């Protein structure tokens with residue numbers, strides 16, 4: 001039985017990756033380790049928590065004693081590493097926690113992998129972001145050859161962790177895979193990021209804070225399509241390679257928020273334009289990257305991946321999930337979220 005470690009499996013994307021692997025590979029033993037920070041939530045895994053091929057261990061990837069014990073106990077055949085501090089705004093106010101988890105945590109995992117896993121056969125897969133490439137102006141897309149040029153403390157920490165993963169491949173010969181993905185959306189997304197924050201605010205009749213003029217552009221991918229791409233790359237991707245993953249689905253922030261307002265008003269039964277009227281332009285993010293866009297042709301041509309839903313379909317499914325899971329939203333927005341929101345948007 002193959003033993004696969006998934007880190008950060010209680011977070012947004014991690015929970016979808018856990019679900020994908022637990023359900024698709026009953027013959028694998030999936031071990032999820034997660035520190036359960038504000039972004040990690042075992043409620044995200046209710047549907048798989050009793051699966052015979054799944055187990056959860058609470059812990060910090062930066063704690064080398066804990067990580068070494070875990071690796072010596074399990075002797076993993078593969079690691080799919082997602083645990084991270086993931087929010088750009090938080091990286092601006094507290095960069096050090098991004099160094100601790102994203103850089104030190106990744107190197108701690110790499111050292112344990114090198115020490116305890118069969119480096120001839122085991123795979124270390126790092127799940128990363130397109131933000132490592134920096135920003136684009138109106139034209140062009142990021143390819144796997146685009147030079148790294150991270151602009152935020154978050155993207156700088158992810159770029160550093162990507163470099164460490166590649167350096168361990170080059171120096172020690174460990175088998176690695178990397179993917180750099182655009183902005184994800186879908187169920188179980190913590191409401192600090194654009195789409196779930198807007199959904200939560202519309203549900204609660206709060207203003208919709210758009211940074212600057214809302215002119216920045218992001219490429220959005222449905223999270224379940226990301227999880228399927230990770231499955232494909234883990235199993236079929238080439239050793240030492242990077243694959244870019246994107247939705248070919250660029251939206252100016254303001255246009256996206258307006259679409260979300262229309263879909264929400266329709267579903268809730270609000271009079272036309274109720275939510276659009278609550279858009280509030282707020283101070284722009286420091287160093288705000290203008291545009292991200294991904295060229296996924298390597299992944300599509302080599303491994304035959306393509307997104308399974310249109311943006312309208314994915315967004316509709318996402319809104320339906322939040323409307324059906326208001327208790328989840330209420331739970332994750334109680335307590336510390338309130339002080340975060342106050343400090344961030346006052």
Ligand code: NAD
Pocket residue numbers: 007008009010011012013014033034035036037038039040041059060061062081082083084085086087101105127128129130158180181182183184185190
């Ligand atoms: P998230 O913030 O929702 O979840 C992160 C998870 O990591 C949480 O469960 C948290 O508890 C856990 N974690 C944090 N610090 C930890 C530590 N020290 N030890 C163990 N666990 C820890 O993040 P996400 O949006 O699901 O992103 C997952 C990964 O995908 C990240 O590596 C991120 O950089 C990458 N990524 C995210 C996006 C996106 O749009 N969200 C896009 C591309 C890549």
Ligand code: TYD
Pocket residue numbers: 088089183192193194195197209210211214216217218253285
């Ligand atoms: P976000 O979801 O934080 O992802 P990232 O910064 O990693 O791309 O933000 C997506 C875009 O939405 C980004 O251009 C910033 C903008 N934004 C707002 O306008 N208002 C908000 O309240 C948030 C959280 C983001």
